[in-house]
Amino acid sequence: MSYSSSTDIRRNASPFLYGDEASSVARVLESGQYGHTDVTEEFERRLAHYLRVPDAVAVTSGTAALHTALVAAGVQPGAEVIVPSMTFCATVQTILAVGATPRFIDIDATTLCVTPDLIKEAITDATTAVMPVLFGGRAIDLTPIREDLAHRGITVIEDAAHAFGSRNPDGTGFVGSDNSVLTCFSFGAIKNLTCGQGGAVIPRTPDEAHTLRRLRLLGIEQSQSERAETTTYQVGGFGLRYPLSALNAAIGLAQLDHFDETAVTRRRLWRAYRTALSGLRDVPLIDVGADRAVPHLCQIRVPRRDEVFAHLRKAHIGVGVHYPPNHLQPAFAPWSRSLPATEQAGEEILSLPFHQHLTEADIALVVHALRAALEATTITPQA
Ligand SMILES: Cc1ncc(COP(=O)(O)O)c(C=O)c1O
Known part of the structure; x- marks a missing residue:
């Protein structure tokens, strides 16, 4: 049948488009500035406002968000990163991108998410980071191991590609608002909120936000507007080319309204x-x-x-x-x-x-x- x-x-x-995405994109097209512009920065401010967090760093994809977060967290070649095998392959590829080793762990059968016990069992002296995946949009309660992870200097990088808009397990705030973790979102074509393609990292501190912004723009220290005022710029360290374009940010801005x-x-x-x-x-x-x-x-x-x-x-x-x-x-x-x-x-x-x-x-x-x-x-x- x-x-x-x-x-x-x-x-x-x-x-799912609400209709005003087209006029939002048209405004950017008419402006003639499609790259990383003040529209990208407005999207970052609006994201942070929606999630009630101090800052958000917008990048080209969820994969770029995870990659940038791993570099910002100082995950070095040879380090071990705990990750569930049940995730999109993008999560794992970003671990390989920084030269680290994925340590695959199992999931809870009813939620398809990792649990604090499963993470705890997998920790070794080489563990530098853990990447819980908020599968299907479900937030994960890491309270039982939070102190232990902090004590061991293990960074939590949440893959929240599925979870934009979900609430934390204790109901207090949105996923992304727990400032003991680095949260990464995807705004790909079919995600809860779409930019067509895009992503964001929610930094834990202002210093981390600065590092993430430098990393996503080829290591350049100055912001786009600061650069327009001077004849030079300073490359302060390693960097990639991952800033979200104004065209994509314009779609995201219209989506956020709804x-x-x-x-x-x-x-x-x-x-x-x-x-x-x-x-x-x-x-x-x-x-x-x-x-x-x-x-x-x-x-x-x-x-x-x-x-x-x-x-x-x-x-x-x-x-x-x-x-x-x-x-x-x-x-x-x-x-x-x-x-x-x-x-x-x-x-x-x-x-x-x-x-x-x-x-x-x-x-x-x-x-x-x-x-x-x-x-x-x-x-x-x-x-
Ligand atoms: C769990 C998970 N992680 C990461 C990603 C990567 O996000 P993006 O496609 O925006 O690079 C996705 C995308 O589907 C995903 O589902």
Whole structure:
């Protein structure tokens, strides 16, 4: 059976534009200044204001944010960085980019996130940083190991690519507002907040903000506006070319104006899935903690996932898999180890279409198709 009546359920993810992104970009095009301009700086101020944090440093992508954060944290070649295997490969590639070694760890099976105990078990004398991934938008409570990490001088670099707008586990503030961690966001095309492409690092101190800004601009000390006033500049250290362009920042500024609405819609749709799926047995929903999270993914576990995936794709339902485990990837084989929960999740997780173009009726169609796929694969769907 084909569910081609709704094109929205054919897509696993999709950006959602509110309409004023186009005029925001047009203003930048008309200005003739597309690079790192005061529009980028305005986006940084507005981001910081939204998250109630002192500062935010905008860069070209979430990958650039993680890379810059690792360099700013002083992670050197040969150092060990603890990272879950269950993440997008970008997290791991940034560890390799600084010459460090990924130490893959397992996840909690119900949340797909790391836990304080799993991190603690993996710490060695070589551990310099830990990169928890806020999977699907779920914030992670590191309270039990926070002091220990600080005592050992281990930096926490949160990969919050999925988690813009989510609240911290204690409910006190947004992800990014805990100033004992360096938080990295992605504003890629399908993220909760999109710049088309972009990212940001939330620094812990003003000094760190300065370092991050120097790093993202080829090591140059002066800001764009300071440079316009002088005939020279000073290259104070190593640097990359990662500043967010004004064109991308303009999209992000328009998106920020509507972000409260985005958060409400994504929570409503995630809960609609939860209700619709409650009638199915053997397909548990991955718990993103929707009371605090702005959900980024809607994932279930399903037996014989590859067959169910094929059935749903044939019915034009945009299912996906986030993610094939990294420790099983050829590029990361030297650091592979046995991670049972991750390996099982790698075989069972299935991401249902999840984006803001969906309606409750679309969700009912997806779940109807899932039920049919389960029946076709002789998995009993009735509760
Ligand atoms: C968990 C995770 N980390 C990092 C990234 C990298 O972000 P970007 O695509 O903006 O470079 C992504 C992007 O999908 C991601 O999902």
